[in-house]
Amino acid sequence: MKDITYKIVGDCAIQIEFGNEISLDNNRKVKMLQQIIEQNWIHGVVELVPTYRSLIIHYYPDIIRYQELYDKVNNMLGDMVMTKNKKTEIIEVPILYGGELGPELSVVAKAQGISEEELIKIHTSHLHYIYLLGFSPGHPYTVRFDEPFKIERCATPKLNIPGRSIVVIEDKTNIIPFSQPTGWYVIGSTPVLQTDYRKENPFLFEPGLWVKYVAINQKEYDAIKKEADAGTYQCVRYTKELE
Amino acid sequence: MSIIVKSPGLLTTVQDIGCYGFQKYGVSTYGPMDKKAFQLANILVGNDREEASFEITIMGPTLLFTENCVIAVVGADLGLLINNMQVEHNASHMIHAGDFVSFWGCKSGCRAYLSVRGGIKIEKIMNSASTMIKSKVGGYKGRPLQCDDMLELAYKKAMFDDYFKRKVNYVFTKESKKEIRVILGPQDDRFTKEGMETFLTEPYGIGIEFDRMGYRLEGSKIEHIAEAGIISDGNVFGAIQVPGDGKPIIMMADCASVGGYTKIATIISIDIPEIAQSKTGDKIYFKKIEIDEAQELYINEQKYLNDIEEKMKIIGNSISEKEYSITINDKQYSVLVQESVNQ
Numbered sequence: 192m193k194d195i196t197y198k199i200v201g202d203c204a205i206q207i208e209f210g211n212e213i214s215l216d217n218n219r220k221v222k223m224l225q226q227i228i229e230q231n232w233i234h235g236v237v238e239l240v241p242t243y244r245s246l247i248i249h250y251y252p253d254i255i256r257y258q259e260l261y262d263k264v265n266n267m268l269g270d271m272v273m274t275k276n277k278k279t280e281i282i283e284v285p286i287l288y289g290g291e292l293g294p295e296l297s298v299v300a301k302a303q304g305i306s307e308e309e310l311i312k313i314h315t316s317h318l319h320y321i322y323l324l325g326f327s328p329g330h331p332y333t334v335r336f337d338e339p340f341k342i343e344r345c346a347t348p349k350l351n352i353p354g355r356s357i358v359v360i361e362d363k364t365n366i367i368p369f370s371q372p373t374g375w376y377v378i379g380s381t382p383v384l385q386t387d388y389r390k391e392n393p394f395l396f397e398p399g400l401w402v403k404y405v406a407i408n409q410k411e412y413d414a415i416k417k418e419a420d421a422g423t424y425q426c427v428r429y430t431k432e433l434e
Numbered sequence: 435m436s437i438i439v440k441s442p443g444l445l446t447t448v449q450d451i452g453c454y455g456f457q458k459y460g461v462s463t464y465g466p467m468d469k470k471a472f473q474l475a476n477i478l479v480g481n482d483r484e485e486a487s488f489e490i491t492i493m494g495p496t497l498l499f500t501e502n503c504v505i506a507v508v509g510a511d512l513g514l515l516i517n518n519m520q521v522e523h524n525a526s527h528m529i530h531a532g533d534f535v536s537f538w539g540c541k542s543g544c545r546a547y548l549s550v551r552g553g554i555k556i557e558k559i560m561n562s563a564s565t566m567i568k569s570k571v572g573g574y575k576g577r578p579l580q581c582d583d584m585l586e587l588a589y590k591k592a593m594f595d596d597y598f599k600r601k602v603n604y605v606f607t608k609e610s611k612k613e614i615r616v617i618l619g620p621q622d623d624r625f626t627k628e629g630m631e632t633f634l635t636e637p638y639g640i641g642i643e644f645d646r647m648g649y650r651l652e653g654s655k656i657e658h659i660a661e662a663g664i665i666s667d668g669n670v671f672g673a674i675q676v677p678g679d680g681k682p683i684i685m686m687a688d689c690a691s692v693g694g695y696t697k698i699a700t701i702i703s704i705d706i707p708e709i710a711q712s713k714t715g716d717k718i719y720f721k722k723i724e725i726d727e728a729q730e731l732y733i734n735e736q737k738y739l740n741d742i743e744e745k746m747k748i749i750g751n752s753i754s755e756k757e758y759s760i761t762i763n764d765k766q767y768s769v770l771v772q773e774s775v776n777q
Contacts, residue, residue, distance in 0.1 A: 198619055198620035199617055199618075199725050200668070200670055201617055201670055201702065201728075202702050204700075213665055238454055240457045240458050242692055245667045245668070249454075256729055257729060323460075324458065326692070327568075328566075329459055329460060394456075
């Protein structure tokens with residue numbers, strides 16, 4: 192495999208980088224190496240953190256030294272073959288677009304030169320890919336690969352955007368778990384809880400998952416929110432062959 | 435209850451060794467800023483080294499204990515008092531029901547760890563008892579301690595009779611010039627030769643912003659070859675990030691798991707406590723070492739901690755404790771009998 196860089200990150204971590212750009216291809220290599228290590232856990236490794244095009248491996252140097260870990264990972268990479276398997280995990284995220292909870296839907300539609308309905312159609316008809324989770328616990332960065340919005344981050348961030356908000360710029364969509372500032376545009380709200388500390392694994396999303404946004408109405412929103420707040424709502428999740 | 439908070443101090447939080455395995459979901463590792471002092475405090479009271487303890491910052495709290503127990507305070511010298519009497523820090527102490535533990539003021543360092551034999555009873559979130567301040571979860575009610583908080587001991591552990599001679603030698607650099615060892619990278623190739631020389635020779639002062647997330651440093655600007663942005667990648671505790679203004683920021687225990695700025699170097703694990711014990715005005719110099727040497731030092735430190743833990747196991751006899759209620763002339767008395775048991 193070409194274009195692989197090993198980087199020393201202090202005495203307890205090593206970073207493996209694939210290529211030099213953000214791309215689905217590079218990220219798939221990150222995910223594949225992560226899966227290989229997860230299936231053949233190396234004694235002394237603490238945890239793996241995947242980002243756009245790199246994987247950090249945290250380890251205990253009193254159990255495994257740098258060179259030994261490097262050799263093991265290098266062997267794994269040598270055997271790694273990118274499979275043609277395009278099976279993907281998809282999760283459906285219901286969204287109530289516009290209205291009080293999505294006040295900037297019209298702003299984004301106007302920038303695009305289309306109606307709000309047409310904008311919702313773009314947003315719901317393409318799958319979005321989760322490159323990574325960060326910024327706050329459970330906060331995904333999702334990207335679609337078609338029809339980007341013609342709107343960039345605004346210069347002055349808005350304060351205290353509520354949790355559950357769906358915010359967009361260009362080809363990117365984020366779902367905000369907790370109140371935070373953002374320079375992105377709020378086009379809707381999801382009734383589901385993406386971070387629920389009552390659960391053993393509190394997080395709805397994980398890197399590498401595809402998201403399908405689904406438009407719902409106020410009545411559906413209220414019903415799902417009630418279930419989500421009670422901790423009983425389950426998002427629709429399935430596997431699909433992607434072309 | 436066993437511990438009542440009479441005043442919380444500047445910033446007192448519950449921390450265990452940290453939260454691991456959830457960084458891929460965007461969760462920081464949290465845990466003690468000074469892992470060495472934290473572990474030594476637990477070792478002194480015979481706890482598991484990872485047990486939940488209090489991290490105390492600069493100005494300590496006042497705690498009322500309502501149960502007999504053994505405590506230890508290790509780290510910064512914050513002027514430990516028991517019932518207003520000065521007592522040694524970096525040592526363990528017997529506490530009787532009704533005793534007050536307080537701190538009269540910071541003499542040196544920044545953070546001290548107070549461990550209670552048996553640990554503090556905390557409901558774990560993501561397998562950790564650490565306080566995740568920004569997310570408002572974990573630790574005690576997801577926040578620093580406040581007045582009138584009441585905490586319980588996790589479990590009653592037998593006392594030991596040598597609490598008065600249990601001490602550790604915990605040292606950090608007290609001069610205002612500290613040498614901090616680093617391993618270059620992961621983005622050291624994004625700086626000019628001059629920029630790297632600046633970083634490795636100039637002094638850097640701890641600025642006014644230093645907290646559990648990061649320490650902003652003041653000093654000469656570190657020159658980038660081009661821009662300071664990178665494709666966002668993972669952050670580690672001890673990473674030294676240099677954004678566009680050329681002023682380094684050290685990522686600490688609560689730092690975000692992912693970041694988008696160049697990182698010139700990473701502080702070696704055993705020198706991170708030196709940063710955790712620094713505050714505004716302290717000066718540091720960075721010194722480059724190689725990974726092999728850093729990992730030798732790491733292994734030696736683990737061995738040192740293991741050795742102390744072993745030694746502490748041997749010296750103490752446990753004390754059996756029995757409480758009797760006696761009535762004499764219609765007056766009820768509570769009598770506590772402690773007996774040293776030879777193992």
